Amino acid sequence: xxxxxxxxxxxxxxxxxxxxxxxxxxxPALLFDxxxxxxxxxxxxxxxxxxxxxxxxxxxxxxxxxxxxLVVALLNPLITHDGLTVIARLGTLPVLGxxxxxxxxxxxxxxLGLRALALILCCALYAAVVDPDEVLRSFRRISFRSALTAxxxxxxxxxxxxDGRRMADAQRCRAGAAPSRTALVRAVAAGAxxxxxxxxxxxEVRGYGSARRPPRTRAPFSRHDRAFAxxxxxxxxxxxxxxxxxxxxxxxxxxxxxxxxxxxxxxAVALVLVPLAPFLDRRGIEPRAAxxxxxxxxx
Amino acid sequence: xxxxxLERLTYAYPDALAPALDDVTLHVEEGELVVLAGRSGSGxxxxxxxxxxxxxxxxxxxxxxxxxxxxxxxxxxGPGELAAVAGSLFQDPETxxxxxxxxxxxxxxxxxxxxxxxxxxxxVEEAALALGIAHLLERPTHALSGGELQRxxxxxxxxxxxxxxxxxxxxxQLDPVAGDELIGLxxxxxxxxxxxxxxxxxxxxxxxxxADRVIAMADGRIACDADPAGFLAWAHDHAPALETPGxxxxxxxxxxxxxxxxxxxxxxxxxxxxxxxxxxxxxAGSGPPEHRPSPASSCLSVVTRHQDRTPRRPAALALRxxxxxxxxxxxxxxxxxxxxxxxxxxxxxxxxxxxxGxxxxxxHVAGLASPTRGKITAxxxxxxxLQNPNDYLVHERVxxxxxxxxxxxxxxxxxxxxxPRDLSGxxxxxxxxxxxxxxxxxxxxxxxxxxxxTRGMDRAHKADLAVLLGRLAATGxxxxxxxxDPEFAAAVAERVVxxxxxxxxxxxxxxxxxxxxxxxxxxxxxxLRGAGGALDPDAGAALVRAQLVARAxxxxxxxxxxxxxxxxxxxxxxxxxPTEVRRR
Numbered sequence: 001x002x003x004x005x006x007x008x009x010x011x012x013x014x015x016x017x018x019x020x021x022x023x024x025x026x027x028p029a030l031l032f033d034x035x036x037x038x039x040x041x042x043x044x045x046x047x048x049x050x051x052x053x054x055x056x057x058x059x060x061x062x063x064x065x066x067x068x069x070l071v072v073a074l075l076n077p078l079i080t081h082d083g084l085t086v087i088a089r090l091g092t093l094p095v096l097g098x099x100x101x102x103x104x105x106x107x108x109x110x111x112l113g114l115r116a117l118a119l120i121l122c123c124a125l126y127a128a129v130v131d132p133d134e135v136l137r138s139f140r141r142i143s144f145r146s147a148l149t150a151x152x153x154x155x156x157x158x159x160x161x162x163d164g165r166r167m168a169d170a171q172r173c174r175a176g177a178a179p180s181r182t183a184l185v186r187a188v189a190a191g192a193x194x195x196x197x198x199x200x201x202x203x204e205v206r207g208y209g210s211a212r213r214p215p216r217t218r219a220p221f222s223r224h225d226r227a228f229a230x231x232x233x234x235x236x237x238x239x240x241x242x243x244x245x246x247x248x249x250x251x252x253x254x255x256x257x258x259x260x261x262x263x264x265x266x267x268a269v270a271l272v273l274v275p276l277a278p279f280l281d282r283r284g285i286e287p288r289a290a291x292x293x294x295x296x297x298x299x
Numbered sequence: 300x301x302x303x304x305l306e307r308l309t310y311a312y313p314d315a316l317a318p319a320l321d322d323v324t325l326h327v328e329e330g331e332l333v334v335l336a337g338r339s340g341s342g343x344x345x346x347x348x349x350x351x352x353x354x355x356x357x358x359x360x361x362x363x364x365x366x367x368x369x370x371x372x373x374x375x376x377g378p379g380e381l382a383a384v385a386g387s388l389f390q391d392p393e394t395x396x397x398x399x400x401x402x403x404x405x406x407x408x409x410x411x412x413x414x415x416x417x418x419x420x421x422x423v424e425e426a427a428l429a430l431g432i433a434h435l436l437e438r439p440t441h442a443l444s445g446g447e448l449q450r451x452x453x454x455x456x457x458x459x460x461x462x463x464x465x466x467x468x469x470x471x472q473l474d475p476v477a478g479d480e481l482i483g484l485x486x487x488x489x490x491x492x493x494x495x496x497x498x499x500x501x502x503x504x505x506x507x508x509x510a511d512r513v514i515a516m517a518d519g520r521i522a523c524d525a526d527p528a529g530f531l532a533w534a535h536d537h538a539p540a541l542e543t544p545g546x547x548x549x550x551x552x553x554x555x556x557x558x559x560x561x562x563x564x565x566x567x568x569x570x571x572x573x574x575x576x577x578x579x580x581x582x583a584g585s586g587p588p589e590h591r592p593s594p595a596s597s598c599l600s601v602v603t604r605h606q607d608r609t610p611r612r613p614a615a616l617a618l619r620x621x622x623x624x625x626x627x628x629x630x631x632x633x634x635x636x637x638x639x640x641x642x643x644x645x646x647x648x649x650x651x652x653x654x655x656g657x658x659x660x661x662x663h664v665a666g667l668a669s670p671t672r673g674k675i676t677a678x679x680x681x682x683x684x685l686q687n688p689n690d691y692l693v694h695e696r697v698x699x700x701x702x703x704x705x706x707x708x709x710x711x712x713x714x715x716x717x718x719p720r721d722l723s724g725x726x727x728x729x730x731x732x733x734x735x736x737x738x739x740x741x742x743x744x745x746x747x748x749x750x751x752x753t754r755g756m757d758r759a760h761k762a763d764l765a766v767l768l769g770r771l772a773a774t775g776x777x778x779x780x781x782x783x784d785p786e787f788a789a790a791v792a793e794r795v796v797x798x799x800x801x802x803x804x805x806x807x808x809x810x811x812x813x814x815x816x817x818x819x820x821x822x823x824x825x826x827l828r829g830a831g832g833a834l835d836p837d838a839g840a841a842l843v844r845a846q847l848v849a850r851a852x853x854x855x856x857x858x859x860x861x862x863x864x865x866x867x868x869x870x871x872x873x874x875x876x877p878t879e880v881r882r883r
Contacts, residue, residue, distance in 0.1 A: 003399055003439070131399060132399055133398045133399045133400065133403040137410070140410075158441060159393070166685065166687065166690050167690045169662075169667050169685060169690070170685050170687075170690035170691045170731075171691075171693075172667060173665060173667070173682065173683045173684070173685065173691070173735050174691065174734055174735065174737075175680075175682060175705075175734065175735055175736060175737025175738075175741045175744075176701070176702065176734075176737050176738070176740075176741060179693045179694065183693045183694055184693055186693070187692070187693035190720070191689070191690075194689075195394065198391070198394035198395075199394060199397060200357065201353055201357055201378075201389075201394075202389075202394060202395040202396075202397055203397055204352070204353060204356075204357060204377070204378035204379060204382075205351050205352075205353065205378050205382055205386070205387040205456075206382060206397065206407055206408045206411060206455060207379050207382035207383065207408050207411035207412055207459070208379060208411055210377070210379030210380045210382070210383075210411065210412075
């Protein structure tokens, strides 16, 4: 999913701030088991993406991630035997042993699925709204190679997506039987390695190998930078406070127990609304039609 | 002082049986524009990769001898350090772009050198202006066309003002217009900036006029190092596959010296009165073809000979395309009401600029995409060979990719135990062809579509492919070949459809369309200005010979008249050659 350049306050903010917002949004998904919080992170990521004009790629990421989340959710009750409320006895299976599906394992599976979905959407939001070139520029003074690796990893995704689509087309054009999945996976891996070698060669001949420490550049913080940084800090503060006070706690085992009190709801609402607040200030942002006319935001 | 100096250099890739460069001694001087010629696998790319430091630092292998680029010893300095003196541009622009926007792509090499923000901004602006891409600076790189990407990659190679620019077949993925523009741009950079250029290229007719010097390589060695005229004279005797169509045309007509470009060829023909009058009404799509290619031994004329032997085609249609539109939701239409009918066994070339809709049309025909409007009907199975043969090759052995009879049909039956990725580019292309054609157990295709099948191929491999396709067409399979290469189109097709902005703008016999064009024309047609619809050098040479004979006969008749009046006996017709034109 390549960066989708749009005229939005989030795109106007510096990359470091965009990274901070995505990280602040992802943090509760790592710290909390509460379905309410996880759902709020998903809602917050989707709403932020939509407000930044990247709703479509995020919806696509959601659709792609759903089957994965579903597998995670369904796998947990099969391999976890914890929980008090047995809702189905599936007998004994060769490798897994006796399978008693519990309500708690099923619920925790759903939590894991939601968490995967939330983290994938936060990554998709990062890929859609944060300029990887600017990330590289911002972090190269700290660790050039790590910054470049992270940036290229983001850039390789669309390249490999295109390669995959081309390969799938080529396989549809085969006259005989379709090759096995193993053969395809091997070929895709070989193709990705070829790509990586090509990109490495391109980097080398652009002088990457002898990269010198770039001079320090200081750009003043814009109001969008300040607004989104404040939003990220507010999210961080709310997350840490809620975690420290035990708000929105959720335990699946041995029996389902969750905090659904006002504090948990307040945190959920904050996770959706706080990242959206900076979008209210659209001063200096071209209207969408004008941006499209100037080529900005075009696919 | 030499920008590139190789002394008795021998290099072998890891685990290679033979060296890729063998005892090469070469000096490229400041400000030269040098063209590297040679067949695939002759060592051109390795030489360029050595000069950029990728060999041996990235690819490994063993080096003997000395290689100095801009005063830096290649063995001691890696590609990162050499990038300050040598900029590189390779065949596939997609793999050379590493940043998200054009501005960032151009800034990247300067940032790597630790330049100040002001110097970076100025360098980016100047490189963008020099290459005419200033309007692209804010565009995301993933939204650029192939031609734009190649320009951006070239700008990124030049932005640091390197003394030497290394280019490995930079025009192979470009249409004739963009290819000519790129070569013109290189010449301008060479003349105005004094940049030394080392350019490997298969389509020599495109770049010889811009070159100061040509180095021909064979089996890792330098086989010829001369000026363009000297190279063509050498190629005529030692490497006919490297001769340009213009040189073959004049050689076939018994004229010389070999011309470096269309202008010189015309000058030679004009000097001896053999330039046929310009064809009237040869503009694309108008007038009947007069040309029937003559039998010849030249490589790319094999199929044109074959077409004369092709039996009359049955009336059945292999493909009918009716009013097909392809309108993506968020961009302009790519196909705009395309109508096309291809009878069984017909060979059709699809030409047009990058982005004209050729590949999209082929995808629709093969069922990989659905038209938003219109209808496509095929007379049987449609096979499609996409641009990159590697996309088809997923097994560990050639024999696992296709059946033995399919491999036999493409001449690869002797390579069944090889790994597909160990094959040469031409062999991989043929293997991919076997994969899409299938064996005897599969219904033979009514139509075979090929998307840019000659990308990066040398002339000999193109000739082999043309022969193979001719053989297929003789069995009744119709061909639809999207190509940027007019010489290949002339060799393989009897009909040419020219697309522009998603709609056919010319549809006629190859002689009509390719003889009357400016960019989409073979070199022979451009030399002869479309006369007689001659497309290949042999047909052109026959035309020139006929012109010479007619002129000699006229001269003879003119001189015989007064002699007869004086009672003198007629003698042999006078030689029409002017003194400065040498006859072979």
